[in-house]
Amino acid sequence: MELSNITPEQAQQLKEKLESMSPEELREFQKKQCIFCHIVSGRTSSKKIYEDDKALAILDINPANLGHILLLPKEHYTILPQIPDDIVEHLFMVTKALSHTALRALQCQGTTIFIANGVAAGQKAQHFMIHIIPRFDDDNIGLDLPENKFDKTDIETVRTRLVKNIDKTLGVKPKEKKIKEVKKEKIIPKVMEAEFEEVTKKPIKKKIIKKKKKKRKKKTKKEIKPKKEKIDLDDIAKILNIK
Amino acid sequence: MIDCKICQFIQNKENILYEDELVYAMLPEKPTALGHTWIIPKKHYPIIEQVPDYELTPLFKIANKLSSILFETLKIQGTNIIVQNGLASGQKYAHFLINIIPRKENDNLKLEWKPKQISEEEMSTAELKLKDQAQNIGGFIKETPPGEISLGQKKEVLDYSSEENYLIKQLHRIP
Numbered sequence: 001m002e003l004s005n006i007t008p009e010q011a012q013q014l015k016e017k018l019e020s021m022s023p024e025e026l027r028e029f030q031k032k033q034c035i036f037c038h039i040v041s042g043r044t045s046s047k048k049i050y051e052d053d054k055a056l057a058i059l060d061i062n063p064a065n066l067g068h069i070l071l072l073p074k075e076h077y078t079i080l081p082q083i084p085d086d087i088v089e090h091l092f093m094v095t096k097a098l099s100h101t102a103l104r105a106l107q108c109q110g111t112t113i114f115i116a117n118g119v120a121a122g123q124k125a126q127h128f129m130i131h132i133i134p135r136f137d138d139d140n141i142g143l144d145l146p147e148n149k150f151d152k153t154d155i156e157t158v159r160t161r162l163v164k165n166i167d168k169t170l171g172v173k174p175k176e177k178k179i180k181e182v183k184k185e186k187i188i189p190k191v192m193e194a195e196f197e198e199v200t201k202k203p204i205k206k207k208i209i210k211k212k213k214k215k216r217k218k219k220t221k222k223e224i225k226p227k228k229e230k231i232d233l234d235d236i237a238k239i240l241n242i243k
Numbered sequence: 244m245i246d247c248k249i250c251q252f253i254q255n256k257e258n259i260l261y262e263d264e265l266v267y268a269m270l271p272e273k274p275t276a277l278g279h280t281w282i283i284p285k286k287h288y289p290i291i292e293q294v295p296d297y298e299l300t301p302l303f304k305i306a307n308k309l310s311s312i313l314f315e316t317l318k319i320q321g322t323n324i325i326v327q328n329g330l331a332s333g334q335k336y337a338h339f340l341i342n343i344i345p346r347k348e349n350d351n352l353k354l355e356w357k358p359k360q361i362s363e364e365e366m367s368t369a370e371l372k373l374k375d376q377a378q379n380i381g382g383f384i385k386e387t388p389p390g391e392i393s394l395g396q397k398k399e400v401l402d403y404s405s406e407e408n409y410l411i412k413q414l415h416r417i418p
Contacts, residue, residue: 062358090299105376110329118321121346149271
């Protein structure tokens with residue numbers, strides 16, 4: 001039955017049918033409609049690369065590059081969060097092995113591992129899949145991740161919101177004490193940088209800064225010497241006292 | 244690795260989201276989208292092939308969980324999970340990491356590719372080569388080898404230490 005040939009009455013009937021279905025029945029229905037489930041069952045032909053009891057790897061018919069592999073779970077899942085942990089583990093161990101396979105078999109210079117969860121992310125089929133795309137230098141596929149500028153405060157507010165929810169769902173709070181220490185450390189190199197910038201921008205001031213530095217060095221040397229003497233005297237005094 | 248920027252981020256707890264014995268998650272300084280997350284192994288491995296299975300699986304399990312948390316927290320419509328493996332793939336740091344990119348409809352991110360025209364002959368030779376090499380796949384090592392600390396074990400230790408602290412605090416209260 002083609003969708004375009006459905007009468008309004010039939011459409012209504014179908015709608016009612018779908019609404020009355022249990023989640024399991026719905027999943028079965030989705031499976032029947034899914035091309036990739038047909039590929040897994042063998043009803044639709046494909047170029048199989050690897051197969052085991054949980055996963056199947058095939059060549060993509062519309063590849064981004066030669067040797068573009070699709071890794072599918074044999075069970076029907078739409079997005080990653082629906083998949084149980086043991087299958088997630090297995091899929092990514094196979095992904096790693098397939099990436100290695102591509103590097104060896106096709107002598108490519110790298111691989112891109114790509115997953116789309118949801119239509120907004122570019123997902124086209126209703127069956128979860130991992131793309132393993134062989135990459136060659138300057139292949140211009142267009143999968144670069146642009147680095148965009150966002151306000152630091154915006155990133156920080158997102159971070160605090162996420163940390164809250166991570167703590168809620170996983171029960172883990174990151175130890176953030178060290179961050180404060182890091183901030184203090186960060187200030188020092190920034191000042192140094194500023195000094196260097198001045199030096200490069202205004203070469204006339206170079207000598208003055210150098211002189212200042214020399215003076216500082218002298219001062220520190222002077223400071224160290226009396227300290228040593230003091231320590232020696234103290235030590236002698238202590239020894240005398242003990243005796 | 245001293246020279247690795249990612250290793251330094253881990254040490255400095257830069258923009259931290261999550262951390263356990265093996266996994267570190269953070270927000271990068273220059274994200275592709277707001278909420279762009281990195282999942283990183285604490286040990287230094289340049290590419291995925293070098294990461295042992297027992298360190299790889301916790302990374303993707305956390306990536307999956309954080310992906311769900313991003314969905315709920317930021318009210319997004321989708322996520323892309325991307326690994327750039329090798330310079331040709333656009334990898335910027337010599338430390339393996341997983342990108343999670345929050346997606347919304349009409350966000351103007353073009354993370355797509357145009358299908359390449361490849362002859363049937365080329366496809367078949369690629370298939371044969373890959374199939375031949377894929378016969379070596381197997382022998383996954385999910386278990387942590389003895390001597391290495393697994394996730395579960397260390398968590399228990401951590402729990403104990405917090406209990407101890409609690410007990411010690413109680414002891415102090417007793418006159």
